[in-house]
Amino acid sequence: MDDGTELCTACGFCCDGTLVDVVRLDEAEVATMTRLGLPVARAGALRLLEQPCAALAGTRCRVYGDRPARCAAFRCRLLAELEAGAVTREEALAVVAHARSLEGEARADVLEARFRRA
Template sequence: MSLATLCQRCALCCDGNLFATVPLHAGEVDAVRRRGLVVLERDAGAALAQPCAALQAQRCTIYDDRPGPCRSYECMLYAALAADEVGLDDALAVVAEARTRLGAVAAALPGDGPPLARARVAAREGHLSPETHALVVRAGEFLERRFRGHTRR
């Protein structure tokens, strides 16, 4: 139950903050398309675009039929909670800290889409200030340290 609570209050691995895409197995592509979700064709294979259109109010609306890579993904925070290395309140505090850091980037870069993706565009276009860059690094390092990994998407 606490694992579900954590993910329902987090959703960072579905809302575009951790991943730009989720790779799909070849046999999953048609089913994902039938659900009206955006599938990107890449050299490395088909992938589900993020933020995921199946995510509504922090919940996966196709949870029982979600693609295999979604099913198998566990971030480091999830794994730590599952192993009782951290309690739910502390895990939720980590999510809140991540949201605070991402929110600081978003406030500095108004617009649509995940804040770190906005920052990549701003950097490419040459208008990422040193102050905002520092916020991006602060948020990115926190996500890397506390969320990414354990299993890979």
Template sequence: MPESPSLCLSCGLCCDGTLFRDVELQPGDDARMLSAHGLPVEHLRRKSRFPQPCAMLGEGCHCALYEHRPLRCRQFDCAQLMAVAEGTSTRAAALRRIQRARAAADEVRRLLTVLGEADTHRALLSRFQRLQRRFEAGGQSHPATALWAKAAAAMHRLNLILSRDFHPRHSTARRPPIQ
């Protein structure tokens, strides 16, 4: 969680499994120290990473590991933070975009849970893809298939919002604030 606590504490999308499935540790990160602080670091093929939703994310989007958080967490600035820092968007506009993205993610989570994919310890995309495999295998009832179509549309909408408003390669510069 970067250096804009007021926005990040209203958001948490880069820690709660909405934007990312996992976070890779970088040279300079102390995996042993992070594990000792409770971060569930996994080692696989010479890479170390920890899954999202992050176990360190607490109430009010507080990071329980804030002082010791990994490098990627320190370095990540989403497009909203960048735009506010650059002066190309306002804090109020960023908050509106955050609220819209969180609502879209909540809707996807709600639909996935209704469809039986209720594992809140998995990242949103992983949950979605598990269901996708199940429906692609066929044999689902018409009502369930109709609900799945709704979930897929909600996921598509969320991905558009995340791609446009949060992934850092897309700055909000030169776009007017949402109404």
């Protein structure tokens, strides 16, 4: 099974604010993110990484091996399709490149159709 690493490190739509606004952290992750120099936001009792994420370098996560559990667990529709074998890696990478080439409503339509989950 394709683990999606190549796709995700070429994408970053769930790290740059395109699909997600914040990532919730548990207490251990707050300590890890702080040690790594990343800003941790507060919203009441919640501790959050705000997006665009400060760990994002281009389309890659700089702290991939230490990324929060919710980042590691996140599956957009396209990644789920790749893992299920419903699309090839090349097809999935082409979807990301196509989405990046678009703006405005056209881009929003592709994001809705190929990345967001019901």
